[in-house]
Amino acid sequence: MFILKGIDQLTNAITKAKKIRPRVEFDRFGRYRVSGSKGYYTVICRKDERGIKTVECTCKGAEKGLVCYHAVSALSLHIGLARQMATA
Numbered sequence: 001m002f003i004l005k006g007i008d009q010l011t012n013a014i015t016k017a018k019k020i021r022p023r024v025e026f027d028r029f030g031r032y033r034v035s036g037s038k039g040y041y042t043v044i045c046r047k048d049e050r051g052i053k054t055v056e057c058t059c060k061g062a063e064k065g066l067v068c069y070h071a072v073s074a075l076s077l078h079i080g081l082a083r084q085m086a087t088a
């Protein structure tokens with residue numbers, strides 16, 4: 001799990017995601033399934049009551065607090081959906 005602070009922390013993972021292009025499946029708003037080397041990982045994007053945004057992924061890297069390409073792949077979909085909801 002990591003706390004989303006800004007785009008800078010995501011740059012490396014975005015580069016990797018663009019190369020690998022994982023499949024992202026929508027489960028429900030804030031919950032996505034992303035294809036990885038060993039099957040699908042679940043990514044959960046949350047915002048708590050203080051406005052702190054966190055992203056969780058079930059892969060090994062995310063367990064150690066790393067920003068993985070699964071998380072950023074799901075996050076790009078999540079941010080797009082959140083924008084749509086805000087402007088609807």
Ligand SMILES: [Zn+2]
Nearest residue numbers: 057059068070
């Ligand atoms: Zn991951």
